[in-house]
Amino acid sequence: MIRYRRPKQDDAVIMHLIETELVPLSSMTPKQLDEIKKEMPKRLSQGVTLVASSCYEGDAIGFVHFMLHGDLLYIDMLAVAPAAKRKRWGILLMIQAERFAKSRGCKRSKLMVDTVNSSGLVFYSKLGYSTIRLHSSSQSYELEKFL
Structure with missing residues (x-):
């Protein structure tokens, strides 16, 4: 099932997924990653x-x-635990995010994928x-995708 985040229950798992699934694909320096980690609670409270x-x-x-910006849905982060991959959880999360955005007037969606994340590129292409650049x-x- 897909539900809204419960900070006390979910944030430790979310942080672990960021550390293990997203950070290894990033081209940021260790110093940049440390800054992002410090800002993560605030970032999660936005959007x-x-x-x-x-x-x-x-x-x-x-x-x-x-996050929603006018008619734009911006997908900031998506991660699924290794044991749960290839079981449609990522697709379900994206469908729900896009439905949420469309119900609030969004017409398009954007996201960023690290160049080394070939499986992410294939996933989003599907x-x-x-x-676009x-x-x-x-x-x-x-x-980008038009909703």
Whole structure:
């Protein structure tokens, strides 16, 4: 099931997923990553975080964090635990984020994918996202989809 984030229950798992699933794909320096880690609680309090869980009271096995800017949905982070991958949790999280955004007037969605994250590029491509540019300074692709 997909539910809203419960900070006391979910944040430790979310932080672990960020550390183990997202940070290794990043081209940021250790100093930049330390700064981002410090800012993570504030970052999670801005926008919306949905959590994948096997049941309503269960622990998180994945999450998507996103923000709405006018008619734009910006997917900030998506991660799924290794044991839960290839079981459609990532797709379900993205569908729910896009539904949420469409219900609030969003017409398009954007996200960034690190250049080394080839499986992420394939995943988002299957969901209808197209690469619109390479940001060489951050070693990431910008992807977009019309909702």
